[in-house]
Amino acid sequence: MVKTINLKKSYTTGKEVYPALKGITLTIKRGELISIVGPSGSGKSTLLNLLGALDRPTSGKVFIDGVDIYQLDDRELADLRNRKIGFVFQAFNLISRLTAVDNVQLPLLIRNIDSEERRRKAIKLLTAVGLGNKINRKPMELSGGEQQRVAIARALVTNPSIILGDEITGNLDSKTTQEIVQLVQDLNRRFNTTFIIVTHNMDVANQTHRIIRLRDGIVEKDISLEKAVF
Amino acid sequence: MLNLLKLSYQALTERKLRAAITITMVLVGTALLTGLDGMSAGLNEYLVQEFSTLGANVVIVYPGGLRSGAVAKITDQTTSLVERIPGVVTCAPFIQQVLTVKSSGKSITATLVGVDRSQLTLIFPTLRLREGRFGSQSDPTALVGYLISNPPGEERFIDVGQIITLEVSIVSEGRRVVQTRNLLVDGALDYMGTQGTFIPVDRMVFTSTQLANSFLNKGGKYDGLYVVTETAELADKVSEELKDIFGGGAEIFSSRSLIRTIQSITGTINTFLGSIASVSLIVAAVGIFAALYTSVLERTREIGLLKALGFPKLVIIQLFLGEAVLIGVIGGILGNVGGIGAAYLLIGLLSGRGGFEGFDSSAPHTFSIQPVFTPEMLLTVWLFSVILSLVAGVYPAWRAASLDPVVALRKE
Numbered sequence: 001m002v003k004t005i006n007l008k009k010s011y012t013t014g015k016e017v018y019p020a021l022k023g024i025t026l027t028i029k030r031g032e033l034i035s036i037v038g039p040s041g042s043g044k045s046t047l048l049n050l051l052g053a054l055d056r057p058t059s060g061k062v063f064i065d066g067v068d069i070y071q072l073d074d075r076e077l078a079d080l081r082n083r084k085i086g087f088v089f090q091a092f093n094l095i096s097r098l099t100a101v102d103n104v105q106l107p108l109l110i111r112n113i114d115s116e117e118r119r120r121k122a123i124k125l126l127t128a129v130g131l132g133n134k135i136n137r138k139p140m141e142l143s144g145g146e147q148q149r150v151a152i153a154r155a156l157v158t159n160p161s162i163i164l165g166d167e168i169t170g171n172l173d174s175k176t177t178q179e180i181v182q183l184v185q186d187l188n189r190r191f192n193t194t195f196i197i198v199t200h201n202m203d204v205a206n207q208t209h210r211i212i213r214l215r216d217g218i219v220e221k222d223i224s225l226e227k228a229v230f
Numbered sequence: 231m232l233n234l235l236k237l238s239y240q241a242l243t244e245r246k247l248r249a250a251i252t253i254t255m256v257l258v259g260t261a262l263l264t265g266l267d268g269m270s271a272g273l274n275e276y277l278v279q280e281f282s283t284l285g286a287n288v289v290i291v292y293p294g295g296l297r298s299g300a301v302a303k304i305t306d307q308t309t310s311l312v313e314r315i316p317g318v319v320t321c322a323p324f325i326q327q328v329l330t331v332k333s334s335g336k337s338i339t340a341t342l343v344g345v346d347r348s349q350l351t352l353i354f355p356t357l358r359l360r361e362g363r364f365g366s367q368s369d370p371t372a373l374v375g376y377l378i379s380n381p382p383g384e385e386r387f388i389d390v391g392q393i394i395t396l397e398v399s400i401v402s403e404g405r406r407v408v409q410t411r412n413l414l415v416d417g418a419l420d421y422m423g424t425q426g427t428f429i430p431v432d433r434m435v436f437t438s439t440q441l442a443n444s445f446l447n448k449g450g451k452y453d454g455l456y457v458v459t460e461t462a463e464l465a466d467k468v469s470e471e472l473k474d475i476f477g478g479g480a481e482i483f484s485s486r487s488l489i490r491t492i493q494s495i496t497g498t499i500n501t502f503l504g505s506i507a508s509v510s511l512i513v514a515a516v517g518i519f520a521a522l523y524t525s526v527l528e529r530t531r532e533i534g535l536l537k538a539l540g541f542p543k544l545v546i547i548q549l550f551l552g553e554a555v556l557i558g559v560i561g562g563i564l565g566n567v568g569g570i571g572a573a574y575l576l577i578g579l580l581s582g583r584g585g586f587e588g589f590d591s592s593a594p595h596t597f598s599i600q601p602v603f604t605p606e607m608l609l610t611v612w613l614f615s616v617i618l619s620l621v622a623g624v625y626p627a628w629r630a631a632s633l634d635p636v637v638a639l640r641k642e
Binding site: 049052054055074075078079080081082083085087089091093095096097098106107109110115154 | 535
């Protein structure tokens with residue numbers, strides 16, 4: 001479960017203080033599939049970074065599975081990212097010199113897991129995203145959609161509580177976008193992993209369970225779409 | 231740990247040319263240091279071996295102070311004075327003159343030495359008789375060095391039992407006259423291998439002091455003294471006593487003091503050359519720094535990703551230090567090998583032109599300088615290059631680990 005309490009974040013450039021988040025309070029249950037939408041500069045990415053323990057808030061709290069994460073030091077925060085959070089990026093961020101299976105294993109490298117077990121887990125996840133036959137391909141040898149599947153497998157391999165996606169379909173055509181959305185829905189059901197994805201694409205947002213619309217650093221709308229069909 | 235090293239290695243191989251260039255820089259620096267060390271160790275061994283033909287317990291007195299200009303007069307009285315110094319076993323005065331030796335129509339240049347020949351093996355411990363006998367002070371005969379009986383590249387010059395003619399021009403009663411003297415050769419020495427150094431025994435003709443004295447018209451004056459001490463350690467003490475006796479009128483040498491002097495000179499040269507080689511390694515370290523720093527800039531997003539995936543700071547530092555160390559390890563090993571190869575190649579080139587072989591390639595056991603490499607020395611040079619590489623990687627690695635993941639991930 002993820003919970004934020006009056007989460008605020010300001011950026012200071014010179015003498016100007018720019019408030020990106022003005023107080024976000026949210027509760028996200030395990031297994032939810034949530035989209036965060038809103039115009040540019042509304043604070044979507046800032047919120048995502050704070051949920052992902054990549055940044056520190058100006059004030060307010062974030063709880064992940066009951067842990068007040070910003071009470072942790074940098075080392076503990078890194079460990080939390082490794083164990084509890086998976087990231088999927090717009091630009092995939094795969095390491096080009098590594099094969100698909102090595103990319104997926106990457107988060108497990110800093111854990112005390114033997115290489116056989118690591119590889120077995122990575123292959124299992126690659127199979128789950130439909131790339132069981134391309135595990136030894138390098139990113140350059142895969143299509144955009146396939147690369148994003150590898151990235152999703154990498155996010156899932158640590159069995160995290162939440163997966164954060166930042167415009168995960170932003171670099172894909174509409175057909176591939178639909179495939180990725182279906183994959184996310186499928187994985188969300190199968191692994192009961194919480195997905196929080198930031199998107200501009202309302203077609204994508206409309207296929208999630210809940211849409212959180214931000215505007216000027218506050219939650220403008222929080223609509224539950226469960227069972228609803230548009 | 232091994233997994234991280236594999237990641238570092240893969241990162242290196244991704245930028246092959248850059249890795250190759252930095253490794254080459256380390257290679258060149260390490261090779262220079264290795265080669266120089268090997269050559270100087272070889273030179274040192276060569277010098278020690280050369281000077282050890284003169285016994286370590288032998289001190290030589292040459293009249294004529296290099297600094298003072300005064301010239302001590304060495305006579306039989308001086309000799310008996312020196313013999314009374316505690317620790318002195320014996321004192322052999324000698325007369326020495328470069329002259330022409332003729333035999334059956336041919337002639338060669340040699341150094342005539344008038345000395346008590348029965349003392350020769352005390353003075354030159356490695357001296358061996360090949361044929362005949364050493365001869366005593368009462369024998370008006372000659373004992374010839376190996377290269378007198380067997381001149382390099384020529385047929386045999388003289389045999390034991392044959393007569394040689396000594397010919398020298400000296401000043402007698404104010405006039406320059408040519409003196410000649412026939413001598414029976416009754417002994418021939420084995421090869422010593424000291425040609426080109428300060429006592430060319432192989433090119434010497436030994437006879438008694440009396441004969442040399444009258445032939446060269448020396449009037450009872452000697453050209454120097456060989457002072458044999460009880461032990462090598464006493465040579466230094468006796469040298470000091472001799473300096474007191476002769477003041478500035480004579481130069482006092484021992485093989486120990488000569489080796490020390492030469493080693494201090496070669497040591498200075500080695501330090502100089504070594505610092506040049508070290509500078510080239512430092513340049514290599516700067517190269518590693520530049521390459522890694524560029525790599526950190528290029529891989530900002532990758533570093534951001536690793537941080538997002540929960541890689542701790544220390545692990546990211548290890549990843550980049552791993553690259554630096556790999557460059558150092560590979561460059562260091564190749565440099566060791568390259569340095570050994572270069573040292574042998576250089577020695578080969580030099581001796582191919584006769585530079586280090588001496589001038590008698592026909593001699594039976596020619597002794598030339600061989601580079602000397604010890605495992606400790608190779609390891610030291612190797613460690614030096616690895617540590618320098620590591621140091622060069624510290625800042626780029628720290629920079630990488632300190633990147634803000636939010637900013638790093640946003641970088642295009």
